[in-house]
């Protein structure tokens with residue numbers, strides 16, 4: 042676009058000047074970009090073509106009792122009801138003793154993809170025989186992670202087609218998510234296979250399907266605790282079980298079921314500075330692991346209890362990427378009261394299960410809109426320009442109206458009258 046030549050080479054002030062000179066934005070709009078850029082020196086180091094910082098609201102998830110200890114959970118989201126739902130789900134579980142979490146392993150996977158392969162079975166066996174020396178090459182490419190007690194653990198070869206092999210490395214990245222260190226190690230292995238084995242390497246990159254990074258949360262709630270509006274707890278528990286069954290059977294329902302789980306997980310991942318796209322990719326791939334996309338959680342009645350379980354891959358780190366760069370992330374880590382990637386994983390899987398419980402509980406009793414609407418009305422009020430005490434005034438006037446009139450034009454009319 043004219044005027045935007047070499048935009049990436051300019052500094053922040055120069056980029057805003059381009060927007061002014063090309064009349065892309067008005068003075069007022071440019072001022073808005075400046076106001077939103079609270080720490081431009083940080084933003085400029087994070088991404089390319091930086092113009093401002095986009096803000097999202099952050100709130101605290103409450104009532105998270107996990108493995109016997111209560112935590113505060115910072116969550117970043119623009120969606121009303123998410124933090125309320127998570128805190129409500131967590132409160133139900135807290136009353137029943139809290140979440141129990143478990144993880145078997147915390148490792149990542151990378152792939153060197155070989156193409157134009159002749160005799161794939163024979164080549165796979167030859168590469169597997171040299172696993173130790175290839176793992177050593179990987180370790181030498183990033184020795185600092187080995188010093189930290191991590192590094193490459195295993196090598197396995199998978200046949201993808203008659204002409205394609207995937208050489209997989211399982212790597213312990215310690216406290217990091219590890220994308221960059223994994224890619225460095227994979228490229229060293231790829232170079233060896235290319236130059237000395239004379240193989241055609243198509244690519245070398247980590248896999249976001251992190252099946253060596255699974256974390257589980259379970260909870261056990263006495264069914265009597267779920268009784269609501271004169272409906273017996275047992276009946277509600279049965280309906281939650283049925284909802285969980287539908288999410289196993291129907292991908293249309295499963296996508297929504299899992300979106301609800303990820304409402305909480307994504308918000309807590311964002312507040313931790315981790316790569317939420319990586320988490321989304323891992324989780325949804327895992328949801329389709331047997332060939333059909335299914336709900337990630339399961340709910341069953343066992344004796345007098347409703348038992349919930351969620352297992353998801355959570356490739357998060359406590360260092361790396363933006364984590365050491367954005368000052369707010371250190372504050373969020375302090376709020377979580379516990380450092381370390383494993384602790385974060387436990388909180389993330391628990392918030393997913395709490396969010397899922399809150400959504401299913403609402404869906405099989407009041408329906409989702411009842412709880413949502415009062416928060417949506419706040420957004421409606423703010424959206425038409427209500428500020429300060431006007432927001433509550435508009436919301437309470439909207440609540441007096443029939444459901445089908447609780448909309449933007451009514452909010453506008455009420456605000457004008459105020």
Ligand code: NDP
Pocket residue numbers: 185186189214215216217218219220221222223247249316319358360361362363
């Ligand atoms: P970094 O490249 O920032 O690497 C992590 C750093 O943390 C290393 O340099 C390591 O130092 C240091 N470190 C300090 N303490 C520890 C410790 N206890 N354990 C481990 N490392 C430690 O980040 P990652 O490699 O984790 O990569 C994550 C980033 O990569 C994210 O921003 C992500 O968005 C991005 N990314 C994601 C991709 C994907 O998901 N497909 C692809 C490419 C990038 P030292 O080197 O000295 O060991």
